[in-house]
Amino acid sequence: MIQKKRVLSGVQPTGNLHIGNYLGAIRNWVESQAEYENFFCVVDLHAITGSGNYRLELAENTRRTAALYIASGIDPELSTVFVQSHISAHAELAWLFNCITPLNWLERMIQFKEKALKQGENVNVGLLDYPVLMAADILLYQADYVPVGEDQKQHLELTRDIAVRINDQFGNKTHPVFKLPNPLIRKEGARVMSLIDGNSKMSKSDPSDFSRIHLLDNPDAIAKKIKKCKTDAERGLEFDNPNRPESHNLLSLYMILAGKTKEQVISECETMRGWGDFKPLLIETIIATLQPIQTKYAEVINESGYLDQVLANGREKAAEIAFDTLKSVKSAMGFLI
Numbered sequence: 001m002i003q004k005k006r007v008l009s010g011v012q013p014t015g016n017l018h019i020g021n022y023l024g025a026i027r028n029w030v031e032s033q034a035e036y037e038n039f040f041c042v043v044d045l046h047a048i049t050g051s052g053n054y055r056l057e058l059a060e061n062t063r064r065t066a067a068l069y070i071a072s073g074i075d076p077e078l079s080t081v082f083v084q085s086h087i088s089a090h091a092e093l094a095w096l097f098n099c100i101t102p103l104n105w106l107e108r109m110i111q112f113k114e115k116a117l118k119q120g121e122n123v124n125v126g127l128l129d130y131p132v133l134m135a136a137d138i139l140l141y142q143a144d145y146v147p148v149g150e151d152q153k154q155h156l157e158l159t160r161d162i163a164v165r166i167n168d169q170f171g172n173k174t175h176p177v178f179k180l181p182n183p184l185i186r187k188e189g190a191r192v193m194s195l196i197d198g199n200s201k202m203s204k205s206d207p208s209d210f211s212r213i214h215l216l217d218n219p220d221a222i223a224k225k226i227k228k229c230k231t232d233a234e235r236g237l238e239f240d241n242p243n244r245p246e247s248h249n250l251l252s253l254y255m256i257l258a259g260k261t262k263e264q265v266i267s268e269c270e271t272m273r274g275w276g277d278f279k280p281l282l283i284e285t286i287i288a289t290l291q292p293i294q295t296k297y298a299e300v301i302n303e304s305g306y307l308d309q310v311l312a313n314g315r316e317k318a319a320e321i322a323f324d325t326l327k328s329v330k331s332a333m334g335f336l337i
């Protein structure tokens with residue numbers, strides 16, 4: 001039997017997941033899940049690197065995120081769904097990586113610089129170290145592929161650099177310690193932009209709720225957000241005009257969610273007089289995409305014991321591989337095993 005290639009990815013359980021998380025990551029996990037051996041974790045250890053007080057919501061958000069994976073189409077029979085903090089090997093491997101990762105590799109991470117600027121005085125060491133923990137998540141499972149949105153590309157490059165460094169220092173040509181993982185970044189949906197500023201990424205941490213559509217937004221909220229979203233007064237609707245980022249973002253969202261080609265959308269929009277004609281179509285398409293996810297989510301959350309069982313099974317399966325890898329890395333690094 002041919003061994004399936006292995007996939008690992010994760011989302012932070014901070015606030016509600018939005019359509020950027022769905023299109024950049026989760027939808028792609030679902031589409032390829034039969035082809036690969038999959039590990040999808042809820043990265044709760046990453047979620048405590050922010051500056052807010054998370055304690056009251058962390059456990060609940062972790063459950064909600066796992067439920068949204070399943071509601072979006074992740075099948076626990078085909079994919080291992082688990083919580084990062086349930087497997088202590090993630091934090092332990094991150095420590096081993098800390099001691100071989102040059103500080104300046106982390107200081108040049110774009111996301112660190114952006115988040116550090118936003119968090120002001122409240123920058124903890126964890127925020128800087130965040131990509132090292134992400135490298136541990138991936139390498140612990142010897143993942144072949146990591147499906148993510150475009151904003152994670154630099155973190156994937158760092159993961160490969162860490163793997164190469166460990167292989168060079170502690171492996172040998174015939175027995176590298178780690179496989180080098182490859183990012184899987186789709187062209188479409190890899191960077192969904194904010195609804196109130198077409199030049200910035202849709203993000204969970206944007207203070208305005210109107211900047212994003214949550215996967216659990218009801219039809220009224222979706223309609224309100226799209227009606228209020230930023231557009232421009234130019235004539236016609238067009239893709240790829242750098243001076244009209246909002247136009248490109250809204251048309252792209254429609255194209256992906258409606259499953260249409262660019263040409264189809266262009267010809268559909270040709271006869272439209274403006275945004276007033278287009279927005280109802282986009283609202284309808286978003287509602288139609290999210291409705292089945294929301295129905296399934298309610299089932300998953302309300303079925304007593306179901307989610308806990310999925311996460312317990314996931315924990316067991318993930319632990320087996322993770323602690324095996326950790327042991328071989330420690331042995332390669334010279335620890336007394």
Ligand code: TYM
Nearest residue numbers: 009010011012020021024025043134148149190191192202
């Ligand atoms: P996070 O929680 O910020 O985002 C989760 C996933 O959603 C993608 N994404 C987007 N895609 C398109 N458009 C957007 N506006 C958008 N916003 C977010 C992200 O690229 C990501 O794929 N560091 C990661 C979590 C992580 C991880 C890992 C991912 C931790 N360990 C190991 C893969 C493998 C993060 O903060 O994602």
